[in-house]
Amino acid sequence: MKLSESRLSELDTLQRSLGYEFADAGLLNTALTHTSYVKGENRRSGHNERLEFLGDAVLELIVSEYLFRSNPNMNEGLMTRIRARAVYETALFDAAMEIRLGDYLLLSHGEEHTGGREKPSILSDALEAVIGAMYLDGGIEPAKRFILSFAVGFINEAVKTVSVKDFKTLLQEHVQKEHSGALEYEVVSVTGPDHRREFTIEALIAGRPMGKGRGNSKQEASQNAAHATLVMLGAIDPPEKEEPR
Numbered sequence: 001m002k003l004s005e006s007r008l009s010e011l012d013t014l015q016r017s018l019g020y021e022f023a024d025a026g027l028l029n030t031a032l033t034h035t036s037y038v039k040g041e042n043r044r045s046g047h048n049e050r051l052e053f054l055g056d057a058v059l060e061l062i063v064s065e066y067l068f069r070s071n072p073n074m075n076e077g078l079m080t081r082i083r084a085r086a087v088y089e090t091a092l093f094d095a096a097m098e099i100r101l102g103d104y105l106l107l108s109h110g111e112e113h114t115g116g117r118e119k120p121s122i123l124s125d126a127l128e129a130v131i132g133a134m135y136l137d138g139g140i141e142p143a144k145r146f147i148l149s150f151a152v153g154f155i156n157e158a159v160k161t162v163s164v165k166d167f168k169t170l171l172q173e174h175v176q177k178e179h180s181g182a183l184e185y186e187v188v189s190v191t192g193p194d195h196r197r198e199f200t201i202e203a204l205i206a207g208r209p210m211g212k213g214r215g216n217s218k219q220e221a222s223q224n225a226a227h228a229t230l231v232m233l234g235a236i237d238p239p240e241k242e243e244p245r
Contacts, residue, residue: 003029010104017099019149020134020142027051027137029106031129034122036108048129055132058140059087062147066155077170077236078162084173085158086151092124095150101126167226171203174235181206185222188212203229 003011003025011028015021022028035047063086067079074082085091096102102117105126116122135143175183184207188200201221203210211232213224230236 014099014101014104018130018134018146020138020146022133022137024137027133028130031055031133032101032104032126033106034108034111034116034126036111036116037106039108048126051129051132051136052125053132054135055128055130058131058135058143059128059147059151062144063087063151063155066148066152071159075236081170081173082155082158082162085162086154089120089124091151091154092127093120095154096123096127098150101130167223167230170235171226171230174230174233175205185225187218201225205229 007029008025011022011025015028030046031048031051033047035049038047060083063083064079067074067082071079097118102123105117105122107116107122111122131143131147134146172183175181182205184204186202186204188202190197190199192198196216198214198216199218199221200212200214201218201224202212203222203225211225211228211230213221213226213228215221215224227236231238
């Protein structure tokens with residue numbers, strides 16, 4: 001599909017914002033083409049879903065490498081959670097809005113009239129498609145430069161906000177990933193005087209009893225129950241035992 005002079009001019013403006021000049025402007029144009037646009041009279045045009053698939057993989061690779069190199073003592077479970085926080089839809093939407101990506105999208109009239117240029121799902125998908133197009137056009141280095149230009153701030157913020165000891169979140173993510181069923185916490189017992197209660201809580205997955213935990217609050221006990229369950233499931237390593245002196 002041959003691009004008009006006006007469209008090429010628009011894409012030139014976007015490329016300056018991206019900090020990268022495409023050898024194949026048509027590839028960038030495809031990355032900006034929403035599926036709604038290719039129906040009807042535009043059905044011969046390509047859309048951006050395949051490029052989005054590729055861009056998602058490139059994005060995860062670059063963010064994973066950055067985390068790996070900049071946090072040498074961070075374990076795999078924590079890096080996974082931080083990466084998910086750093087590349088979730090809101091972060092990508094914010095980055096897309098920063099470069100006014102919505103202005104360059106090709107949308108159907110219906111999608112246009114319902115605010116498609118500012119929809120988080122459409123913009124975040126389009127940004128991933130642009131990353132995929134950049135990777136195909138110029139290789140990993142320009143894609144890496146572009147990703148890190150907006151992602152480092154999100155990564156560093158995620159490092160600050162995601163706690164290594166938040167075992168309940170880690171267990172919830174594990175259960176969802178494995179499609180294991182509903183995760184619940186049940187109080188097994190409450191002992192001790194009012195000023196120093198000790199709670200025992202058990203985690204249940206799909207109604208099946210798993211790890212137990214104790215603590216002076218329900219929150220502490222449930223965190224310990226989640227930790228015990230993660231160890232049982234092999235999702236994290238058991239705590240190291242201290243050597244006898």
